[in-house]
Amino acid sequence: MEQFITSWLGSTPAFAIPLALASMGLVLCERAGVLNMGAEGYMALGAMTAAVLTLTLGNPAIGIICAVLAGAALALLFGFAVVIMRCEQILAGLATMAVGLGIAGVVGRPYVHKSFAGLQPLDLPVLDRIPLIGRLVFNQDILVYLTVLIGVALWLLLERTRAGLKIRAVGEDPASADVAGVQVQVQQLVAITASGALCGLAGAYLSVASSSIWVENMVAGRGWIALALVVFARWDPLKALAGAFLFGAIEALLPRLQAIGVPAPTYLMNMLPYLFTIAVLLVAAWSGSKKGMAPAALGKPYVRQDRH
Amino acid sequence: MSQGSALLTLSAIDKSFDVHRVLDSVSFELANGEVHALLGENGAGKSTLMNILIGVYSADAGTLKLEGKLLKIAKPSDSARHGIGMVHQHFRLVNRLTLTENLLLAADGHPSLKSRSTARDTLLATAREIGFTLDPDCPVGELSVAEKQRAEICKVLALGARILILDEPTAVLTDSEASSMLGAIRRMAESGRSIILITHKLREVVGFSHRVTIMRRGETVAAGLDTGDLSIEKISSLMMGASTSSVSSDKPPGSVRPHGPDLLAISHLHAQRDDGAPALTDVSLRVRAGEILGLAGVGGNGQHELVETLCGIRSASAGSVMVDGADALGLSPRQRRKQGLRVIPADRMAAALVSELDIASNLALTSVVSGRFGWLWLNRRRMERDANASIEQHEIAGARPQGRMGLLSGGNAQKVLLAREIDSGMKLLLAHSPTRGLDIRAAAAVHQRLREAAAGGAACLLVSEDVEEIMALSDRICVISAGRITGELPGDANAADIGRLILGHE
Numbered sequence A: 001m002e003q004f005i006t007s008w009l010g011s012t013p014a015f016a017i018p019l020a021l022a023s024m025g026l027v028l029c030e031r032a033g034v035l036n037m038g039a040e041g042y043m044a045l046g047a048m049t050a051a052v053l054t055l056t057l058g059n060p061a062i063g064i065i066c067a068v069l070a071g072a073a074l075a076l077l078f079g080f081a082v083v084i085m086r087c088e089q090i091l092a093g094l095a096t097m098a099v100g101l102g103i104a105g106v107v108g109r110p111y112v113h114k115s116f117a118g119l120q121p122l123d124l125p126v127l128d129r130i131p132l133i134g135r136l137v138f139n140q141d142i143l144v145y146l147t148v149l150i151g152v153a154l155w156l157l158l159e160r161t162r163a164g165l166k167i168r169a170v171g172e173d174p175a176s177a178d179v180a181g182v183q184v185q186v187q188q189l190v191a192i193t194a195s196g197a198l199c200g201l202a203g204a205y206l207s208v209a210s211s212s213i214w215v216e217n218m219v220a221g222r223g224w225i226a227l228a229l230v231v232f233a234r235w236d237p238l239k240a241l242a243g244a245f246l247f248g249a250i251e252a253l254l255p256r257l258q259a260i261g262v263p264a265p266t267y268l269m270n271m272l273p274y275l276f277t278i279a280v281l282l283v284a285a286w287s288g289s290k291k292g293m294a295p296a297a298l299g300k301p302y303v304r305q306d307r308h
Numbered sequence B: 001m002s003q004g005s006a007l008l009t010l011s012a013i014d015k016s017f018d019v020h021r022v023l024d025s026v027s028f029e030l031a032n033g034e035v036h037a038l039l040g041e042n043g044a045g046k047s048t049l050m051n052i053l054i055g056v057y058s059a060d061a062g063t064l065k066l067e068g069k070l071l072k073i074a075k076p077s078d079s080a081r082h083g084i085g086m087v088h089q090h091f092r093l094v095n096r097l098t099l100t101e102n103l104l105l106a107a108d109g110h111p112s113l114k115s116r117s118t119a120r121d122t123l124l125a126t127a128r129e130i131g132f133t134l135d136p137d138c139p140v141g142e143l144s145v146a147e148k149q150r151a152e153i154c155k156v157l158a159l160g161a162r163i164l165i166l167d168e169p170t171a172v173l174t175d176s177e178a179s180s181m182l183g184a185i186r187r188m189a190e191s192g193r194s195i196i197l198i199t200h201k202l203r204e205v206v207g208f209s210h211r212v213t214i215m216r217r218g219e220t221v222a223a224g225l226d227t228g229d230l231s232i233e234k235i236s237s238l239m240m241g242a243s244t245s246s247v248s249s250d251k252p253p254g255s256v257r258p259h260g261p262d263l264l265a266i267s268h269l270h271a272q273r274d275d276g277a278p279a280l281t282d283v284s285l286r287v288r289a290g291e292i293l294g295l296a297g298v299g300g301n302g303q304h305e306l307v308e309t310l311c312g313i314r315s316a317s318a319g320s321v322m323v324d325g326a327d328a329l330g331l332s333p334r335q336r337r338k339q340g341l342r343v344i345p346a347d348r349m350a351a352a353l354v355s356e357l358d359i360a361s362n363l364a365l366t367s368v369v370s371g372r373f374g375w376l377w378l379n380r381r382r383m384e385r386d387a388n389a390s391i392e393q394h395e396i397a398g399a400r401p402q403g404r405m406g407l408l409s410g411g412n413a414q415k416v417l418l419a420r421e422i423d424s425g426m427k428l429l430l431a432h433s434p435t436r437g438l439d440i441r442a443a444a445a446v447h448q449r450l451r452e453a454a455a456g457g458a459a460c461l462l463v464s465e466d467v468e469e470i471m472a473l474s475d476r477i478c479v480i481s482a483g484r485i486t487g488e489l490p491g492d493a494n495a496a497d498i499g500r501l502i503l504g505h506e
Helices: A002-031 A039-057 A060-084 A089-111 A134-138 A142-160 A162-172 A174-179 A184-211 A222-232 A237-259 A266-287 B046-054 B076-081 B099-106 B116-129 B145-158 B175-190 B202-208 B232-240 B303-311 B333-339 B359-364 B380-393 B410-421 B440-455 B467-473 B495-502
Strands: B006-017 B020-031 B035-039 B061-066 B084-087 B163-167 B194-198 B211-216 B219-226 B262-272 B278-288 B292-296 B316-323 B341-344 B428-432 B459-464 B476-481 B484-490
Touching: A002 A039, A002 A134, A002 A142, A002 A162, A002 A184, A002 A222, A002 A237, A039 A060, A039 A089, A039 A184, A039 A222, A060 A089, A060 A184, A142 A162, A142 A184, A142 A237, A162 A174, A162 A184, A162 B099, A174 A184, A184 A222, A222 A237, A222 A266, A237 A266, B006 B046, B020 B035, B020 B046, B020 B194, B020 B211, B035 B046, B035 B175, B035 B202, B046 B076, B046 B084, B046 B163, B046 B194, B076 B084, B084 B145, B099 B116, B099 B145, B116 B145, B145 B163, B145 B175, B175 B194, B175 B202, B194 B202, B202 B232, B211 B232, B232 B495, B262 B303, B262 B459, B278 B292, B278 B303, B278 B316, B278 B459, B278 B484, B292 B440, B292 B467, B292 B495, B303 B316, B303 B341, B303 B428, B303 B459, B333 B341, B341 B410, B359 B380, B359 B410, B380 B410, B410 B440, B428 B440, B440 B459, B440 B467, B459 B467, B467 B495, B476 B495, B484 B495
Parallel strands: B020 B219, B035 B194, B035 B211, B084 B163, B163 B194, B292 B459, B292 B476, B341 B428, B428 B459
Antiparallel strands: B006 B020, B006 B061, B211 B219, B262 B278, B262 B316, B476 B484
16 A cells, blocks of 8 residues: 555656646736636647657757747747737637647657657655655656746745736736836736746656657647646646646546556546546636636736827 | 915927817916816816826827926826826726735836835835825725725825826715815825815815816816915806806797606615715606706716616616606616617717617617517518618718618717617607717707607606706706715706706705
């Protein structure tokens, strides 16, 4: 039993980190008032970029950095559409998602199913033998630790710094922020780009760290689960991090159970994350105090009306 | 009173929106340490002038001088840098942030407000100086309206404003809150700041300001008069203009129409604003068949909520509304239409017409449910025939049944709406600012339609901010102020009497 729990917890980050990075990115974006439906596409682009570059150059670090840039670039396209051209946010988000999935499919086609040496876990002797949490805490790759750091940094940014204050103000009441001298469009573009970068990193983790291979449809709906996690986390990056680990633990449980021979219908088990997502959304919608915690101006394009 | 030297001078300011001239060579002068009241009816141009001063709009012509030096203000941050701050009627605070955070947000690049703690201290010191108490750590959304206003004033002062523009600061306050606010305004002036006070309440002007500037229709009609030399009567006649020469009434002579039964009877009606504050308090009105009742008042005193409550899109919290003797409050807007209620809302494009549809469809909109144009397939030919008849009958220039509604001018769009609403089933016509934004000819045509509707036996409730319109059309005049009916006058009352009631003093 102890063995089971240790290896279950140890494999949780592999499932949790992509969700955590993507949902924290989306939290940032939504706190700036922009509803970003493109995460699935940014993740796919990041996963493909990281995998292809690691395969051809043999260096996972370069692959990961380029995945971050690719995610940011695609998000910037989305940002241009919604912030500068004031397109409908949902449609523009879906469109950039499709662009990301498409590029990943086409460019990545020759590299499908070729395994490579990805990111390796840090080797911390002795410590990883601590029962139960030893492998969870001490036998992970560097991105896992980085993700936790990003979560804390993002929380500090949003809640404790002047830059975060501006982002929150823009998401709550862009008109008042504008009058107060905040450049609404700049704040939103920065938040959108950063969210794309985090989604790209999330994708890179999928291909380079957790599976060391690129296959199409690798993201498999994680971008959407991340979107739901934002609601679950009440737009708080630390809660998004915690929620992602909760989800990761559920997902990690399935292969463990099968490995020890628990009979469970595979299809039903594979549905579990999505069922859980629906349950989370229902609970969030139900318990959410009427106005909820959502940024008040979320999804509403800001058009300055008072200038003639 | 002894004036300081001129601190701020605006001279010969012009501003037009499209072809509308909103400001025509307006001048304004503010002295050091004074409370300067800026008066005028809605649409007189006060807000536009102030928005030019703070950099929201740019003037087409004219100059701004601060302490004798020419000033260029292109955006709001420019005015803030020169110590000019405005407290808007609609507060510019982010609700979910605390007051300290709101100050930090606006204090970007401000040398002395770097950290949360200095911002908080500055706020508390400012509040103490002018005698406010406030909690800088409470999310602004949880404050009452009066607290929000104090918060906004402290924020603007903490940012270093020496010239403070207050846009109707007491409009949202109770009497006791208002008097403490006015006391604070006095103290701010004594501490060397200069205040521009926009208000409609003449008692406040006489009691608390040093000088008065009055605007009417985009022009300055009185600039920098000493308040001590003015009476309330004098001010209100300057504001209303042409007060003694009563507007040549277009009412047909001896138009004492034999009025019929009450078609609209509102008694003790109460309703709330969107934010839960009372909008209507104990409103009772009745309108008889064949009569036009004019409801005068400054906008925002409950007219909007009254019209919505009568239409059935806002629920009343108490009271009753009878249309032609039958209770209407429990009915849906569609059922009320069946009762004979017809509505000309203030914002016709938002609340009555669909600008993307063609004119025939707009005319047919209310009768489609009756099946007149078919139950399953729409009888397009019949719609267009009806539309042609309406266009001809109402002389709607340049309109074709297939033409897009949104392309019509305001006057012609209003004619389309009148053509649709004034039909054989009409018993009660509710018209809210029916000539707003129309030119004189179009307005005259609208007035003619309203008179014909009344002559045809309908009851007509005309809600308008335009006193001359009220005087020209009404058989009786009621005045609404702060959600209450403050008085009733006969249809031939003069502007000064109406103005006194509108401006809220007996």
